[in-house]
Amino acid sequence: QVQLVETGGGLVQAGGSLSVSCAASGLTFSYYDMGWFRQAPGKEREFVAAIIYSGGSTYYADSVKGRFTISRDNAKNTVYLQMNSLKPDDTAAYYCAAGRARGTYYSKNAYDYWGQGTQVTVSS
16 A cells, blocks of 8 residues: 655744655655645645656746755655745645656655644744
8 A cells, every 4th residue: 555644744934844754655756746736725736856766856836946855765665845935925734645657746646645644833
């Protein structure tokens, strides 16, 4: 049974930093591209960042480029999202996802498995 478990969310002031992690089990982690998405109340779930199976390439939404960094440790079956210079607009539930569609990292449809999410709240 595949499980993706996000941890590390919380409350932070604007301009601060936070790191969230996603631990995977039940799949061959190094075969899967990993993505982070977020969903704010009343809004659609949107792409944040992705990293390919090898860690060799990363992709970011324009809204987070230069502020967020995605990384992975295949030995630990874990993907990370380091978030710096946080803004109130970054407030959302953050979800990690695993997929093997290749090349469509921005799309929710590219991912087969999803975590339950972790809440990130940025106060102004």
